[in-house]
Amino acid sequence: MSFEFLTTFPVWQGLLIALGVVVAMEITAYAVHRWVMHGPLGWGWHASHHEPREGMFERNDLYAVVFAFIATGLFMAGALGPVWLWYVGLGTTMYGVLYFIAHDGLVHQRWPFRIVPKGxxxxxxxxxxxxxxxxxxxxxxxxxxxxxxxxxxxxxxxxxxxxxxxxxxxxxxxxxxxx
Known part of the structure; x- marks a missing residue:
């Protein structure tokens, strides 16, 4: 796939959109975590995250799959339509990577090595x-x-x-x- 469509939009503006989406995703993630995941609709998946994990995955990981589908849809929509949607997908993906590093890796030690921050x-x-x-x-x-x-x-x-x-x-x- 060619990324020529990205040249129709100033990259610096796209990156600002992506960074803004990272911030907006933290606000969105807070709301989803508090009122959906800990609410009656989402606890069915999220409860697995508050219990000892058996194996590599837990039902809660389905939330990451949902957000990955959303990001993929945004990338596709931005490639076919308004380019700024591609950058929204980029920001969503950047947040997902940060989440994976901070939450799954650092906090829950789902990596093959352990890091405990000292300050x-x-x-x-x-x-x-x-x-x-x-x-x-x-x-x-x-x-x-x-x-x-x-x-x-x-x-x-x-x-x-x-x-x-x-x-x-x-x-x-x-x-x-x-x-």
């Missing part, structure tokens, strides 16, 4: 997602973003206020180390 943003992201999994079930979880992590102290306070739920001790996650 900074990556440790905060790691701790925030571990605190997300400190609640048994779908209700009462904190930190629904994948690339943005609220302050750890705030998340721990939120969890401690939910004593009526089955919450693992949030103090098992060490404080963020400030260098």
């Amino acid at each position: 900074g943003y990556m440790q905060r992201l790691y701790q925030a997602h571990r605190l997300h999994h400190a609640v048994d079930g779908r209700d009462g979880c904190v930190s629904f973003g994948f690339l943005y992590a609220p302050p750890i102290r705030k998340l721990k306070a939120d969890l401690k206020s939910k004593s009526h739920l089955r919450v693992r001790d949030p103090d098992d996650v060490p404080e963020l180390q400030v260098r």
